[in-house]
Amino acid sequence: MLKYQQIAAAIEQYINDQDLKQGDKLPVLEQLMSQYGVSKSTVTKALELLERRGVIFQLRGSGIFVRRHNRPGYMSLFSTQGFKSNLGDRVLTSDVLDVSITKPSEDVARNLGIDVSNDVYRVERVRYVDGEVFCYEESYYVKAIVPYLNREIVADSIFDYVQSALGITIGFSDMYMQVGRLNETEAGYLGLKMDDPTLRIETIFHLTNGKPFDYSRITYHYEHSQFVVQANGPYM
Amino acid sequence: MLKYQQIAAAIEQYINDQDLKQGDKLPVLEQLMSQYGVSKSTVTKALELLERRGVIFQLRGSGIFVRRHNRPGYMSLFSTQGFKSNLGDRVLTSDVLDVSITKPSEDVARNLGIDVSNDVYRVERVRYVDGEVFCYEESYYVKAIVPYLNREIVADSIFDYVQSALGITIGFSDMYMQVGRLNETEAGYLGLKMDDPTLRIETIFHLTNGKPFDYSRITYHYEHSQFVVQANGPYM
DNA sequence: CAGTGGTCTAGACCACATG
DNA sequence: ATGTGGTCTAGACCACTGT
Structure with missing residues (x-):
């Protein structure tokens, strides 16, 4: 499994484990880099993956946030x-x-x-x-x-x-x-x-x-x- | 407009101008790099954009190909x-x-x-x-x-x-x-x-x-x- | 203005498809 | 074996948000 996929999986699990809600803030890029011991682009790639899948959204100048939708049953x-x-x-x-x-x-x-x-x-x-x-x-x-x-x-x-x-x-x-x-x-x-x-x-x-x-x-x-x-x- | 967006737009236009069909091969990465005078990652990013939008697909070891669907009216x-x-x-x-x-x-x-x-x-x-x-x-x-x-x-x-x-x-x-x-x-x-x-x-x-x-x-x-x-x- | 994500580069190395 | 796309790095610089 590739590094950026592992990191994406880890972050998603973290969100689920912590039961984070829409709008909750995740650690900043720099921390994710050092936490997983990889370069900026690798973290970025993991985050892109999660963004495409609707798990997070990123806002330049502000941070990385949890994205959810509010319709159980769909x-x-x-x-x-x-x-x-x-x-x-x-x-x-x-x-x-x-x-x-x-x-x-x-x-x-x-x-x-x-x-x-x-x-x-x-x-x-x-x-x-x-x-x-x-x-x-x-x-x-x-x-x-x-x-x-x-x-x-x-x-x-x-x-x-x-x-x-x-x-x-x-x-x-x-x-x-x-x-x-x-x-x-x-x-x-x-x-x-x-x-x-x-x-x-x-x-x-x-x-x-x-x-x-x-x-x-x-x-x-x-x-x-x-x-x-x-x-x-x-x-x- | 960002470089990778411009390149994506240019490639899409090229596909339309040449009326390329599903499976037609596009120039290889290296040529796109020199053609647009940008680095590999920038071309890659442009291609990712087109891939997400269903315009192309990339096959490692082989090349970059046009993707279409065959249902006019949808x-x-x-x-x-x-x-x-x-x-x-x-x-x-x-x-x-x-x-x-x-x-x-x-x-x-x-x-x-x-x-x-x-x-x-x-x-x-x-x-x-x-x-x-x-x-x-x-x-x-x-x-x-x-x-x-x-x-x-x-x-x-x-x-x-x-x-x-x-x-x-x-x-x-x-x-x-x-x-x-x-x-x-x-x-x-x-x-x-x-x-x-x-x-x-x-x-x-x-x-x-x-x-x-x-x-x-x-x-x-x-x-x-x-x-x-x-x-x-x-x-x- | 400080902090944060986004773009872009140059280059090393890897994994896959095809003949 | 060759050529092709994919991953990953380190670092410079840019653009946006929010205080």
Whole structure:
């Protein structure tokens, strides 16, 4: 683990241990430098990381402060999208409906940047948070990149598996969101009625080299899903 | 304007001018250094900026590549949330329904971190993209920070005004999203029916010093709003 | 004006991707 | 093996906040 990542983790833990609130002041740069025995740029890089993740904000001429948001019950949009597996204390479980190898449809192939003749794994799940239906998910993995999946792996975190067992690291992802109405099948899985509102998110996950390896469509239970996004900016 | 921002802007313009596609390779670091006459870290910082914004991705040992997404018609979630005023070629207009000074409700006061005895500006608008109803917005500005607003300012971009006229710079924001059903009033403004699905986003905008100055509730027209979010990660 | 974070440099060394 | 981006350092100087 890199120095700046360790320092970021240490500072985040310090915030949690001390149960610091929004606006509480952290030690100044110079102290962090000597405390961790690293150069200014390394501390700065750790702080940038925390800033991007919404943990702190920095104010030139003044100091480094804790940032929080005040809505328990809202999940970070990114925590549900393969990044931080951390959902706080909540327990995530899945019913696996399907794991199979097939040929992709035109649409799926286009999103994965492959030809329809290539094999893909199709995974279909209903996911629960603390026992409540959370979403219905249909996702496709390029078999050339993810050569093996089974129901057991898929019941757990697929991303943990591809990362630890296959050494695959995710580079970046594109999420497409829109609101619509449930069809009959989706309503059945979610325990809702047809035509009820829903949030749909399609995500294309890319490897670090830019190649798509996973295309996923998630249909959320509108009553059990609310998200928070902490943004920084403007960027320029 | 800072060097690394200038370089970021120049590189982005170069990508657009050359109409580069996803995966196209950019000049290597060393060339960018000499081309712009700056040190390695400055180029790196410019590239980080572009990477965070989903414009490029960098692959160690290989190069710097253009990143794009392939869904015309999807707006960046952040472009509609006060950050980049750039919506591409689309024209954004507003009907101003209300601009007035009032006392905040309990709820609004809590979100703005002020007491209910403080004055706020209330702004109510219906917003259009290329003439199509896009969203209904109700927002509150802390009068102690934004001392003056009128219908003319509000018909345009409020953020441009507070930034250029008042010298206020936004630091960060917390967005809370959920899906629900329209009530009768909202349905009227959006030209939809009561109980139609909708995406609701509440956003709290903070100054660079962490103080909230704007709390806004937006109700989107579900057929005219679809968003893209380009994420990088995992962060740690 | 003192204190604090932000920018920028020059350079050493490291880790990864690709042929 | 080569070339490429990533980390880290030490230090100069700048820009902002708050007293």
